[in-house]
Amino acid sequence: MRQEYPLAVENIHLAIKQAQAYGLLGENILGSGFDFQVIVHQGAGAFVCGESTALMTSLEGKAGEPRPKYVRSNVKGLWEKPSVLNNVETWANIPLIINNGADWFTSVGTDSSKGTKIFSLVGKITNTGLVEVPMGMTLKEIIYDIGGGIPAGKKFKAVQTGGPSGGCIPEHLLDLQVGFDELTKAGSMMGSGGMIVMDEDTCMVDVARYFIAFLTDESCGKCVPCREGLRQMHRILTNITQGKGKKGDIELLEELSETAVEASLCALGKSAPNPFLSTLRYFRDEYEAHINDQRCPALSCKQLISFYIDPDKCTGCGTCRKQCPADAIDGDKKLIHIIDQDKCTRCGTCFEVCPPKFSSVIKLSGEPVPDPVPEQERTIRKKTKEKG
Amino acid sequence: MGDIQFEIDGKTVTADPGMTVLEAAQKEGIYIPTLCHHEKLEPFGGCRLCIVEVEDRGWTKYVVSCVFPAANGIIVRTRSEKVDRLRKTIIELLMAHAPDAPDLVKLAKEYGADPDRYERSASFCIHCGLCVRYCAEVAGKHAIGFVDRGINKEISFVPEIAAKECNDCKECFDLCPTSYLQAAFVYTQALSFSASRCRQRPRSYASRTALSKDMEPGWKTKKYPAFRRSFKCRSNYLR
Numbered sequence: 001m002r003q004e005y006p007l008a009v010e011n012i013h014l015a016i017k018q019a020q021a022y023g024l025l026g027e028n029i030l031g032s033g034f035d036f037q038v039i040v041h042q043g044a045g046a047f048v049c050g051e052s053t054a055l056m057t058s059l060e061g062k063a064g065e066p067r068p069k070y071v072r073s074n075v076k077g078l079w080e081k082p083s084v085l086n087n088v089e090t091w092a093n094i095p096l097i098i099n100n101g102a103d104w105f106t107s108v109g110t111d112s113s114k115g116t117k118i119f120s121l122v123g124k125i126t127n128t129g130l131v132e133v134p135m136g137m138t139l140k141e142i143i144y145d146i147g148g149g150i151p152a153g154k155k156f157k158a159v160q161t162g163g164p165s166g167g168c169i170p171e172h173l174l175d176l177q178v179g180f181d182e183l184t185k186a187g188s189m190m191g192s193g194g195m196i197v198m199d200e201d202t203c204m205v206d207v208a209r210y211f212i213a214f215l216t217d218e219s220c221g222k223c224v225p226c227r228e229g230l231r232q233m234h235r236i237l238t239n240i241t242q243g244k245g246k247k248g249d250i251e252l253l254e255e256l257s258e259t260a261v262e263a264s265l266c267a268l269g270k271s272a273p274n275p276f277l278s279t280l281r282y283f284r285d286e287y288e289a290h291i292n293d294q295r296c297p298a299l300s301c302k303q304l305i306s307f308y309i310d311p312d313k314c315t316g317c318g319t320c321r322k323q324c325p326a327d328a329i330d331g332d333k334k335l336i337h338i339i340d341q342d343k344c345t346r347c348g349t350c351f352e353v354c355p356p357k358f359s360s361v362i363k364l365s366g367e368p369v370p371d372p373v374p375e376q377e378r379t380i381r382k383k384t385k386e387k388g
Numbered sequence: 389m390g391d392i393q394f395e396i397d398g399k400t401v402t403a404d405p406g407m408t409v410l411e412a413a414q415k416e417g418i419y420i421p422t423l424c425h426h427e428k429l430e431p432f433g434g435c436r437l438c439i440v441e442v443e444d445r446g447w448t449k450y451v452v453s454c455v456f457p458a459a460n461g462i463i464v465r466t467r468s469e470k471v472d473r474l475r476k477t478i479i480e481l482l483m484a485h486a487p488d489a490p491d492l493v494k495l496a497k498e499y500g501a502d503p504d505r506y507e508r509s510a511s512f513c514i515h516c517g518l519c520v521r522y523c524a525e526v527a528g529k530h531a532i533g534f535v536d537r538g539i540n541k542e543i544s545f546v547p548e549i550a551a552k553e554c555n556d557c558k559e560c561f562d563l564c565p566t567s568y569l570q571a572a573f574v575y576t577q578a579l580s581f582s583a584s585r586c587r588q589r590p591r592s593y594a595s596r597t598a599l600s601k602d603m604e605p606g607w608k609t610k611k612y613p614a615f616r617r618s619f620k621c622r623s624n625y626l627r
Contacts, residue, residue, distance in 0.1 A: 221541030
């Protein structure tokens, strides 16, 4: 159990103690002569230790590095002994199947994925939290019926499933039924059951960069395709989000992905390119816009956007000027405010604080910022509009 | 002997149970490139250069031959378009670290790898782990290990052990395909244990603080008979 989850650690110890007190665990369980103990081992916190062989090396007291998997763990696993290794969620289904029978369990689900699945629904969604749904439910039902849709009237863009090494599924596949094969076919995976909903303001290149960055740190560093491949993928993706992308970067990333998928030692490396591959598959235009036009279509990549105050909408209220941490906004009462593009750090504060009734601050990307209004035209005269 | 029969590049080869594909190939004189493999060491599977194509009951898969167990009836191809492409990428990734390492230069020529394809990294360690594994498995000293993980992973000497063991051993030096190991050794030596005169007494942080605490007249010869011999170099440190 991960020691970063202290509450879960405390609860599992409590549960084991209770089970022992009831005689359901320990020696001679319920007089059957059968002994069974549950020992909780706390991991030192590495993502890769969720990989089955790395989990075993870690349990053996070694550095959490995966080992070659050509021999199955139920033949040679922990301490080279046959081992059964399953997710807790799988184990949690076992008592129910024993009590209710296999037919009961398989009555729910799709042809290849049976039973229910717990998803962790987060991101740009109204109702966040853990949800248990029958396999075969569509993404649309999970996101809109259970999750309550996207808040603030924004548009849905993609849902990332399966944890950091999963993939992003676009809007046109929202009718996809959740299941192991279905998600894999769509370029994602069931993985940890994570489900991150993203709205139109999310840049998919940046999403890929973010997850690859996470995996770069969490790779164990043993094999070359994962350690070095991800290092280079992260560099290239960072360059693209900063407008320094070059022609050929996509092909280079594809080559690195192929090497990682085919030649990596463990599932972390083999699935690590998923965030890139799935976003490229469904949002190739965004990659091309970043590389060819230095434009971020979602207006999210800081190095590729500029903030600009629309002179027709600005009322000179001064909210943005007072809150700008870089002192980049010039203006006064009844004077159209202007952002000094050289001083601006693109923090977005002005965009957020500009009162919604004016919403005069706009984001631009891939196009030049219009010249500031000449000094003599900056004074805001009482508008006739004010009457009506 | 030779219970297992399979095919490598069209040639039928035999192997004993427990043998890897690479071992079987080497026995038959079939060349598969390797970087992290060493006959005296346990298979590591880190460099992935020995990747080969295996056809097993109609399924084609890509496996690294240094850890893949030889099995009856499999068909192994040591070169194919895809195998070559994967190897080329691996070589290019490693050359971002060690563009001048002789082994890599040779391989780059063979596979047409471009040493400048990827942005250079500062460290020229390629993490083959030969030094770490040799020290643990053959020398049995554990004077060098890996620290950190992911892209921050590096080899590191353990000063306390290295100061005692390494000067007279240095067997790992010849194994290193780049010269990073030697550099790391010199660096560790300079920082935590210096000239051979001092090597009897590793000066860890704990022992240094202990020394300064008991500094009373006459303590040195009583407590540490070797002190007089190494006084010169240590006095610099204590000051």
